[in-house]
Structures are given as structure tokens and as C-alpha cells.
Amino acid sequence: MPIIKTTQVTKVYNPDTIPVHALAGVDLEIEAGEFTAIVGPSGSGKTTLLNIIGGLDQPTSGSIEVGGQDISKFSDSEMIDFRQKNIGFVFQAYNLIPVLTAEENVEFVMLLQKRSKAERQARVKELLESVGIADKWDKRPNQLSGGQQQRVAVARALASKPTFVLADEPTANLDSKSTANLLDIMARLNQEEGITFVFSTHDQRVIDRARRVVTLVDGQVDTDVYK
Amino acid sequence: MVVIASIAVGSWAVIFMSSFSNGLVSSYIERAIQHEFSHLQFHHPGFLKDKEIEFTLEDADVLLQEIKADDKVAAAAVRSLSNAMLASAKVARGILVKGIDPEDEAALTGLDKLVVEGDYLNTKKKNTILISKKIAEKLQVKIRSKVVLTFQDFESEIVAGAFRVAGIFETDNNRFDVANCFIRRKDMNKLLGAPIKINAAPVLTEAPAKMEPANTAHEIAVYLKDHEDIAGITTAFQGKYPALKVQNYKELSPDVELMESQIEISSIIFMVIVMLALVFGIINTMLMAVLERYKELGVLMAIGMGKGKVFVMIVLETLMLALVAAPIGLAIGYLSVKFFEDKGIDLSAFSAGMREFGMSEIVYPNIESTLYVQLTIAVAITALLASLYPAWKAVRLKPIEAIRKI
Ligand SMILES: Nc1ncnc2c1ncn2[C@@H]1O[C@H](COP(=O)(O)OP(=O)(O)OP(=O)(O)O)[C@@H](O)[C@H]1O
Numbered sequence A: 001m002p003i004i005k006t007t008q009v010t011k012v013y014n015p016d017t018i019p020v021h022a023l024a025g026v027d028l029e030i031e032a033g034e035f036t037a038i039v040g041p042s043g044s045g046k047t048t049l050l051n052i053i054g055g056l057d058q059p060t061s062g063s064i065e066v067g068g069q070d071i072s073k074f075s076d077s078e079m080i081d082f083r084q085k086n087i088g089f090v091f092q093a094y095n096l097i098p099v100l101t102a103e104e105n106v107e108f109v110m111l112l113q114k115r116s117k118a119e120r121q122a123r124v125k126e127l128l129e130s131v132g133i134a135d136k137w138d139k140r141p142n143q144l145s146g147g148q149q150q151r152v153a154v155a156r157a158l159a160s161k162p163t164f165v166l167a168d169e170p171t172a173n174l175d176s177k178s179t180a181n182l183l184d185i186m187a188r189l190n191q192e193e194g195i196t197f198v199f200s201t202h203d204q205r206v207i208d209r210a211r212r213v214v215t216l217v218d219g220q221v222d223t224d225v226y227k
Numbered sequence B: 001m002v003v004i005a006s007i008a009v010g011s012w013a014v015i016f017m018s019s020f021s022n023g024l025v026s027s028y029i030e031r032a033i034q035h036e037f038s039h040l041q042f043h044h045p046g047f048l049k050d051k052e053i054e055f056t057l058e059d060a061d062v063l064l065q066e067i068k069a070d071d072k073v074a075a076a077a078v079r080s081l082s083n084a085m086l087a088s089a090k091v092a093r094g095i096l097v098k099g100i101d102p103e104d105e106a107a108l109t110g111l112d113k114l115v116v117e118g119d120y121l122n123t124k125k126k127n128t129i130l131i132s133k134k135i136a137e138k139l140q141v142k143i144r145s146k147v148v149l150t151f152q153d154f155e156s157e158i159v160a161g162a163f164r165v166a167g168i169f170e171t172d173n174n175r176f177d178v179a180n181c182f183i184r185r186k187d188m189n190k191l192l193g194a195p196i197k198i199n200a201a202p203v204l205t206e207a208p209a210k211m212e213p214a215n216t217a218h219e220i221a222v223y224l225k226d227h228e229d230i231a232g233i234t235t236a237f238q239g240k241y242p243a244l245k246v247q248n249y250k251e252l253s254p255d256v257e258l259m260e261s262q263i264e265i266s267s268i269i270f271m272v273i274v275m276l277a278l279v280f281g282i283i284n285t286m287l288m289a290v291l292e293r294y295k296e297l298g299v300l301m302a303i304g305m306g307k308g309k310v311f312v313m314i315v316l317e318t319l320m321l322a323l324v325a326a327p328i329g330l331a332i333g334y335l336s337v338k339f340f341e342d343k344g345i346d347l348s349a350f351s352a353g354m355r356e357f358g359m360s361e362i363v364y365p366n367i368e369s370t371l372y373v374q375l376t377i378a379v380a381i382t383a384l385l386a387s388l389y390p391a392w393k394a395v396r397l398k399p400i401e402a403i404r405k406i
């Protein structure tokens, strides 16, 4: 059974004024353990699709099943709960909490989940090590480079042991060295720990690393290639 | 920071303004009691209705000794009272003449200390008068000038006596100054009881008033050692002297009573006004804070922070600010009250206006310590209320919209 299954998902922005058909019937299945890139020209609907899969937005029509659960009818608070338990987000602009240190940023979701202190500490340490910035644990975001911040963001996304990680253009703000480094980390986490990654990108070097490439054009799946 | 500063300044303002108005009003009250009303006054019940001089206190001097012997009483004095015309060579005006025993009066009201020119009435010379500076100016008289007092005596005859101005007094209260003058009770009683005929009235055949003139008095004023339980003491004296009317200063001067009851109300009103201002200040800044952190809050909600938690977070943040700020304001307020408590705040620049209302020139701020507690609670409640709207705003934000804004 796929962990994500979208059926005829559409999204119309501004239905009452100037309607924008961002998604026009997307059918997509993603299995556990995939390392999938969503690509396509600007405005093709990548962000919209990821937001809907991530429960940040609701589709105009169609259904999204995550782990067999239809999330398209969830209330706001059910959505929040769902996101906390199932999804790790990596944002293009990192979006770490500026007043918290790297360690605290990673720990935060586990606080929401009321994990024990010992468990939190052990996991934070493990995660920061696996993204290679254990030595920067006490730094705040503004003391870290973009690449380092994005690695903290990946660690944060994994802290809640999510079903999958969604990343909307995670490398768009990074230089090529940091991009390569981040992708190494993501690929290793995917291979060694079986973590599912779904990310959007424009970057050919990132696309080259993906094992499946879904191309959107005008809000529809154009090609779907496994490598 | 803006919130902290405004809460601190607001708390300080409440403390300082309340202590200031407190000081102002309580000095007014103290002075009114000191110079004008004392704590208690005893009269013949009829006198209060008519102010006719025949309503005297019987055996006033015996009564005075009795009252002075009471252990609650700090000082007491008897007075003869009569309305009169006070005339100089040029001007005449109506006035209340108080016939006093200079020593007792000095002990009771400290009248001797209010003399700004000339002497108090404790000289051996007969028929001397103490008038206020205001009256002296109006009558265009000086020390040792001659003035004439014209009364109705016990027989309802008009009597007049010539008095020499011995001294000029001044209180902080213009109203009191223009309405009162002082002569010795002995002189007054002689005049009232032994009339000097002015108009050609028929010769008296009967003996005049039945009381000894020298013993006549209309009023006994009492200063208590402790007036905490003024109402109880009043009732006790009233019970002891049922034939007399015993009144305390609250009954004698409704405006003193009013001011006394208003001290607390006014500081509460002032507090409410400041808190209202703070509510808007806090709402404004916290809304700004929420907007500033729109994205951050959006991220928190995106990664699964519940609405309740976000709400509580904003409320707690606001409360924290208030709890940091309020003590600062209270401390500054406390220090500034302490600083001026003994020194006083000199308002002599405005004192002409202040005198019209019987206010003193130097205000000694003072404060009830309960105000600090009330204020802390008020600030906490204010912060709590003011945080609700920003918190509600924060909860309503949509994570994708917040995150989209880069
Ligand atoms: N909030 C919105 N309101 C109205 N239209 C929107 C909104 N968000 C996206 N759109 C429109 O929907 C379409 C799809 O946008 P989307 O952001 O999903 O594309 P994208 O593939 O992520 O593009 P890019 O590569 O530039 O990030 C675009 O035409 C966009 O203008």
C-alpha cells in the first residue's frame, strides 16, 4: 500500500474572482522509502501539491490518503495533529525559530510530543550528528550558514519520526557545495534508515540524484520516471 | 521593550499620581481639621439651626474640664460665636467672630502659629482682635488699627465695640480666612452680656441674660488623640451628653467627608484610565509582535504546534512582559514617593490658585501600601485581557500564508 495516494486532486485559487487552476487532477502514489523529485516549470503546481500532501492546504476536489487515512476532510486542529505526527517539513527558507539554538529547534517537536528528556537528548544528538553539525548544537540560526541551517532543518524534520519528509525546493537558497552536501545527507538517510523524501526542485543536479522524477505541467502529471 | 516601558511608566504614574492626590487631599483634610473643624464639636442643638447667640452651652467651663479629662481627647477649647459686622474707617463686612480662650485655642488649632504679623491674642490689653491678611487688605487696616465690631447682644440689641488689631493670621484656606476673625472670649462675652446702647432704646428694667457673661460659650471643639474610630467616639460622647449635639468633622464638613471617601475612588479611577491606555498599548505592541513573527508562528503551526499552545504562548509572553515591567514601575513609583515623602513637592508656583481651594503649597505624597498590590493585580489582569486579541489573531493565521511570505 502506498503511504501517499492522491486521487484526482484539483486546486483552484481565487475561485470567486480570477480563478487559477493550480492543480488539474493529480493522481500520484508514493511508496515508503522513495526518494522522489517533483519537477516542472515555474507555476506548474509543485508547491501547491506539496502543501496539499503535507496537510498545509486543502484541495478543491479529490482525495489524499496518507497511510490509508483521507486527510482532505480534516479540520484545522486534526491537520495540526496529523502534521505533527506524520510529516517532516524542510522549507526553502529554512524557517528555523530564530530565538532557539540548533539543538532546541530540533528538540521542539519532541517537546510538543511530550517525549521524555532522556529520549529527546539522545535523539537530538543522534540527528545533529547524522546531519554533520553536532558541534554547532548551541548556535542560533543567525550564527549558522545557509547550508548549516538547512541541515538543522532536516534534523528538525526527522525529529518527530515522521512517515515522510516533504521539502519544497530545499536547495534553492544554497550554493552548489552545500547543495551536494545536503543531498548526500538526504540520500544516506533514505538508504540507511529508509526515510521517504519527496522534494520539489528546479536544479538539474538535484534531479539527477532522485530515484523517481515526477514532472508536473499545468497542474497535471506529465511524466513519471523511475531510475 | 515598548510594552515593558509603557507598563512601567503607567504603573509609576498610577503610584505617583495617587500618592500625589492622596497627599494633596489628606493635607487639605488635615488642615481643615486642624484649623477649622477639629475632630468633634459640641453645640446646643438649637444653635445649629439658628446660630442665635442665646443657644449657649450651659456651664461651658465645667463641661470643658470634663471633656479635657477624657483620655481620648488631646486638646479642647470653648468658643463664643456670633455673626457681626466688622468695620474699619472705610469698609465694613459681615464676619463670624470667634471668642476664644487664647491658650486653649493655641493648643487646639495652633492659631498662634498662623499669626504672620503682630501678636497673638495672649496680651494683657483689652479688646484686641486677630484678623486674617485677606480681611486686613479688604478693610485696609494694619496692626494697631482700630476696627469696630457690631453685634446683636442677648437682648437682641445692637451693640458695638472698638477693637485694636493685635495680629494678622493667614491659613492656606481663603474661604476660612475671609469668614472668620478672633477676639478673646472674655471681651466678647462682656460685650454681648453688657450692652452698650447705640440707638435710643428704652432703659432696661429687668436683669439681662441669666447666665454669667464670662462663662458663656457656644461651641466646644475637640482634637482627639486618635480619630480612627471617629464615628464610635462621636456616638459615645453623644450618649454621654444627650442635651448637646455632638458632631464630628465629617458631619461638620461634607466636603471633607467627600474628599476623604474620594481619595480611594479617585486612585481607582486613575488606575482604570491608565489601564485602559495600557490595554490599547499592549494590544498594539503584541499585535505587532505577532505580525513580526507571523512566519515563525506559521512554521510552529506547520510543524505541529497546536492552536491552544500558540494561544497560551502569546498570553504567557504578554504576562511575562507585564510581570517584568510592573515591578520596575512599582519600584520607581516607590522610590519617587519616598523621595518626596518628607521633602514634599513645592507647588508655590501655583499656590495662588491652590489657596482658593484651601490646598497647601507643599504636597507630601503618601500612599496606601495596598495600592501596590491592587496595581500589580490590575496590571496582570490588563495584560491578560490585552493579550487575548493578539493571541486570537495568532491562532487564526494560516501556516501556508505565513510561510509563503519570505
Ligand atoms: N495563494 C495563491 N493564490 C493565487 N494563486 C496562487 C497561489 N499560490 C499559487 N498560485 C498560483 O498557482 C499556480 C501554481 O503555483 P505553485 O506555487 O504551486 O507553482 P510552483 O510549481 O511551485 O512554481 P515555482 O516553481 O515558481 O515555485 C501558479 O499559477 C501560481 O501563480
Ligand SMILES: [Mg+2]
Binding pocket: A046, A047, A048, A168
Ligand atoms: Mg514553488
